[in-house]
Amino acid sequence: MDGIDTPPAQETADSVAAKAMMHMTFFWGKNTEILFSGWPGYNHLGMYLLALIIVFFFGIISEWLGRRRVLRGENHLLKTVVYGIRAGFVYLLMLAIMSFNGGVFLAAVAGHCVGFFLFGRPSGDGEAAEIGKMGDVKRANSVCV
Numbered sequence: 001m002d003g004i005d006t007p008p009a010q011e012t013a014d015s016v017a018a019k020a021m022m023h024m025t026f027f028w029g030k031n032t033e034i035l036f037s038g039w040p041g042y043n044h045l046g047m048y049l050l051a052l053i054i055v056f057f058f059g060i061i062s063e064w065l066g067r068r069r070v071l072r073g074e075n076h077l078l079k080t081v082v083y084g085i086r087a088g089f090v091y092l093l094m095l096a097i098m099s100f101n102g103g104v105f106l107a108a109v110a111g112h113c114v115g116f117f118l119f120g121r122p123s124g125d126g127e128a129a130e131i132g133k134m135g136d137v138k139r140a141n142s143v144c145v
Contacts, residue, residue, distance in 0.1 A: 023099070023100040023101075024100065025100060026100050026101075026102050026105065027100060027101065027102065028101075028102045028103065029101070030043075030044070030045050030048035030103075031043065032048070032099050032101040032104070033099065034051050034055070034096050034099045034101070034104055035092065035095055035096055035099075039051065048103070051096075051104070052103055052104065052107040053107075055093065055096050055104055055107040055108050055111065056107040056108070056110055056111040056114075057111060058089050058092060058093050058096075058108070058111060059093060059107070059108050059109070059110065059111020059112040059113075059114070059115055060111045060112075060114055060115035060118070061089055061115070062086055062089040062090050062093065062111075062112070062115065063111075063112055063114075063115025063116050063118075063119055063120065064115055064118075064119050065082055065085060065086035065089065066086055066119075067119040067120055067121075068082060093108050093111075096108065
């Protein structure tokens with residue numbers, strides 16, 4: 001009508017249900033939601049790539065926190081705080097993977113692998129042999145990873 005604004009068309013129940021439906025199998029594509037409603041959103045390739053980068057770095061950070069020397073120290077309170085922060089990163093990664101997006105899954109696994117490559121030590125390096133020489137089995141069993 002003249003001079004009267006019509007209200008915007010409302011979404012139908014089917015379109016709302018289609019957006020709210022969670023995938024229960026892995027799928028490929030940039031149209032997904034990770035961790036927060038509307039993020040990275042639909043048809044936003046740049047935001048999707050940013051989400052993958054963030055998930056990738058969450059994997060690296062969780063491996064870094066798991067391998068820090070502070071976890072092998074004597075300060076139990078500090079070890080507890082670092083462990084709690086690491087647990088938070090790992091749970092966020094788990095929730096991101098629950099989007100069932102293949103790119104998110106690969107970014108998380110790649111982040112963990114790169115983090116292990118940069119900060120992890122494969123078994124059989126010098127530390128295990130050194131512990132065996134010292135006979136300090138208690139120290140080997142008390143390492144918090």
